[in-house]
Amino acid sequence: MESITVLYIILAAIVALGIVVFQYIYKQKAKSKIHWLLAFLRFIGIFGLLVLLINPKFSQKTYTLEKPNLVILADNSTSILKSEDDLQLLISELENSKEVTDRFKIASYTFGSKLDALDSLSFTEKNTNIYKSLSALKDIYAREQTVTILFSDGNQTIGADYSYAKTNPDNTIYAVVLGDTTKYKDISVGPILTNKYAFLKNKFPLETYVSYQGQTSVSATVSVKMNDKVVHKENLKFDGESNFKNIAIEIDANSVGIKKLSVEVTQLPEERNIENNRRSTSIEVIDEKTKIALVSDIMHPDLGALKKAIESNEQREVSILKSNAKNSILEEIDLFIFYQPTTKFKNAFDFAKSMNANTFIIAGSKTDYSFLNMNNVGLEIENGYPEQEVFGLLNNGFTKYDISKFDLTDFPPLISDAGPILITAPYDALLGTQIKGLDVQQPLLAVMEQNSGKQAFLLGENLWKWRMQTYRNTNNFVNFDEFIGNLIRYLTSSKNKSRLNVDYEKVYEGSSNTVITATYFDEAFLFDPNARVTIKVTNSNTKKVQTNPMVLKNGYFEADLSNLIAGSYEFVVSVENESKSSSGSFVISEFDMENLFVSSDNAKMEKLAVDNGGKLFYPSQIKALVQDLKENDAYVPTEKSTENIVSLVDYKLLLGLIVFAFAAEWFIRKYNGLI
Structure with a gap:
């Protein structure tokens, strides 16, 4: 307790004593034992009230033994x-x-x-x-x-x-x-490096290695099989110094479908672990590749970012073209991306319209908005506005496909000089626009469907910064690349809008990451979190059926199929009490890294x-x-002390003592007829 507080308490005692002396001793002529008792009770009450006003604080220390x-x-x-x-x-x-x-x-x-x-x-x-x-x-x-x-x-x-x-x-x-x-003698096959997709009548690369643990000389045979058919065979020799052999070959893709690839090496006579003598994976052979033209007359890092993101799916091929590209080149294009178009883009715009091709328009500080407004692209943009920073706001009500996994955390702003826009065709916004913390109620990125074609527009440049921020957040580019990839898949697809959308991989490396997601929308195309979505999975070989409910996550339904063994599977996702369903197939490759160690x-x-x-x-x-x-x-163990500062006001005993003193004084005075 501080010394000043002690002085206040002493002063309070003097004041209380002075009041009592004045009331019960100085003014009273006769001083009986009753008067002395009343004086004492009055002193206790007044002193207690003054001490409460001073409110002194006491420290309490507790000691604990911490292990x-x-x-x-x-x-x-x-x-x-x-x-x-x-x-x-x-x-x-x-x-x-x-x-x-x-x-x-x-x-x-x-x-x-x-x-x-x-x-x-x-x-x-x-x-x-x-x-x-x-x-x-x-x-x-x-x-x-x-x-x-x-x-x-x-x-x-x-x-x-x-x-x-x-x-x-x-x-x-x-x-x-x-x-x-x-340490035992052991020979093993390393990871298989190949593409997820290959194209019919083309060759695709496969690369792996075979390693040897031991000191004596041994020989082994490595075989590469596609759908259990040997496509490559090679004899290898190892010793204590030469214990690593690289395998790099090219395989013909002669038919469409999912192909199972396996690399096997023969067992050594004294080998104890043969689980690592075999590795397998799968590849899907497709008969066409989507060709996308990225048309631009300026050099900008957005071009590289878009090309990398789109081509992360090997079914797509991006060509960066000038606006004056010849029609013979444009004829091979499935989707046109017009980056900051100007009047020089007229030929390319006209050609895309004549082919009824789908388009993606990205506007920025170099865009000629008058040219866009004259070309009837479904929106009119006011020009003459200064450049400003615009942030994206994810639209959770977007219904064309699932965008719930896209994360905009810490994304930097894009640059735009577009003014207010008038959209003259039905549209769905993927991203809204935020300027200086205010939602301006106009889309930043949206898609439109008109005249049996699809079109998207983005009113901002510097997308490359979003891709870089994705890497900072997650140490990979998946978040951004998948977002752009899904948009491109929508623009290159001829499917109509569906209320049930399913997202899955054709090939899963091992069962631990086998996850299928789905989104379901009601008749108003609003996400329905109350829907009961189930998935029925059938093993293509054993015909064993497994039916599971899909679990509601943050804006989508998910099925974790990590309990499945390696093999080929077919599935059907359906909604209870609805006629909506979606089916597909996938392959789980046989792979358990934990069994590879000797x-x-x-x-x-x-x-x-x-x-x-x-x-x-x-x-x-x-x-x-x-x-x-x-x-x-x-x-x-260490002894730790905890000091707790307690105010006197917290002591209920003192308050009770004050009430008792005044009540007792009043009762005694009344009982003895004292005024």
């Missing part, structure tokens, strides 16, 4: 299945050790591709990301002393190299290596532990680990 955290981090991937009993026993021994529980607060987690709280170990995770799990724990226990015990075989399939991971200064990582660390990676586990102040242990050394945790002076 350091002991985090058990267990690998839950399929590669640990052989060490299941060892892992369960190790975790149980740590959690039930009195020496450990007396010294630490224990928290248990599992991980595969992401971190989860330990409920039970299933060993079904198809990928291992040790680095991501350690990073998550680093954030969770950023301000606390923590010891992490990592139980794993050290074989990571995705993510950054965990051996270089660094934890917080007060944290330590111990590593316990599971599985067999013996032995545990104890070298990386040891580097991780040593670099973070810990040690490497093996399952047989669990008692040594417990002993180290028990005897290490760095891991001791």
